[in-house]
Amino acid sequence: MNPFTGVGVGLRRPHLEQVAALTESPVPFWEIAPENVVGQGGSRHRQVMKILERDPVITHGLSMSMGGFDEWERDVLDNLRGFLTTTRSPWHSEHLCWTSYGGATTHELLPMPFTRESVSHTVARARQMQAELPVPFLFENVSYYAELGAAEMSEKQFFAEVLEGADCGWLLDINNLYVNSRNHGFDAKEWLEGMPLQRVQQMHIAGHTWFEEDQLIIDTHGAAVIDPVIELMAWVLPRIGRPVPVLLERDTDIPTLEELLAERESIQKAYDAAFAPVPILGVGALRD
Ligand SMILES: [Fe+2]
Numbered sequence: 001m002n003p004f005t006g007v008g009v010g011l012r013r014p015h016l017e018q019v020a021a022l023t024e025s026p027v028p029f030w031e032i033a034p035e036n037v038v039g040q041g042g043s044r045h046r047q048v049m050k051i052l053e054r055d056p057v058i059t060h061g062l063s064m065s066m067g068g069f070d071e072w073e074r075d076v077l078d079n080l081r082g083f084l085t086t087t088r089s090p091w092h093s094e095h096l097c098w099t100s101y102g103g104a105t106t107h108e109l110l111p112m113p114f115t116r117e118s119v120s121h122t123v124a125r126a127r128q129m130q131a132e133l134p135v136p137f138l139f140e141n142v143s144y145y146a147e148l149g150a151a152e153m154s155e156k157q158f159f160a161e162v163l164e165g166a167d168c169g170w171l172l173d174i175n176n177l178y179v180n181s182r183n184h185g186f187d188a189k190e191w192l193e194g195m196p197l198q199r200v201q202q203m204h205i206a207g208h209t210w211f212e213e214d215q216l217i218i219d220t221h222g223a224a225v226i227d228p229v230i231e232l233m234a235w236v237l238p239r240i241g242r243p244v245p246v247l248l249e250r251d252t253d254i255p256t257l258e259e260l261l262a263e264r265e266s267i268q269k270a271y272d273a274a275f276a277p278v279p280i281l282g283v284g285a286l287r288d
Pocket of ligand 1: 249
């Protein structure tokens with residue numbers, strides 16, 4: 001059976017000891033950032049390695065600054081390739097954004113300028129990255145709060161052109177799309193219309209925080225996923241046409257493992273229902 005389907009969970013530091021002590025995985029798969037493992041040591045590292053050996057894992061990168069200009073160092077690429085081989089991850093993803101400039105890391109996912117030059121630049125970087133990796137490369141759509149410079153196209157057109165130009169897969173973060181739709185005032189379902197959904201290999205789902213006084217939603221990953229985001233996931237899954245894996249992200253205000261697994265379970269129910277056949281009403285049902 002393909003383990004990379006259903007709803008997985010991001011593996012987080014507060015849960016490592018508890019997860020490593022289990023006899024079997026409580027989730028279909030985990031997601032893990034190579035940056036949090038490669039080059040580390042100590043008991044936490046041993047716990048991660050035990051989990052990686054036992055359970056299916058998908059990798060998700062945080063620091064390659066795909067839209068930036070900083071060259072990737074040879075040893076960083078070699079370590080990443082080795083890690084992907086060790087984990088047997090089916091693909092590797094990064095955000096379509098930039099995170100560093102001139103060697104300085106911001107630790108923020110900063111938006112790209114929506115311009116032709118920016119498309120060409122990012123496509124070239126993605127093709128360069130793909131050539132280094134032993135598995136397919138995916139771009140994730142990010143949440144953004146302001147446009148960088150004068151846009152020559154919409155965010156939607158920009159993202160679609162980069163995917164097509166790079167000929168890469170798509171990690172569809174459904175919460176990022178929802179957050180953008182609320183902050184920038186567009187319809188998330190209309191945004192998805194005409195997008196290359198056949199490129200979606202994985203989805204992310206997460207919670208966010210609503211700041212009333214600023215009329216702004218921030219993609220905090222610090223709360224439970226709200227129903228409209230789960231409904232959007234369930235709406236898009238049949239349109240992708242394949243049971244692509246969905247990953248529950250939680251990065252701040254992290255609950256107990258039991259609470260996180262209970263949330264995963266409820267999202268899994270919505271996931272399963274999205275693929276359930278529509279019941280056909282019998283004659284008796286019509287008579288009632
Ligand atoms: Fe995400």
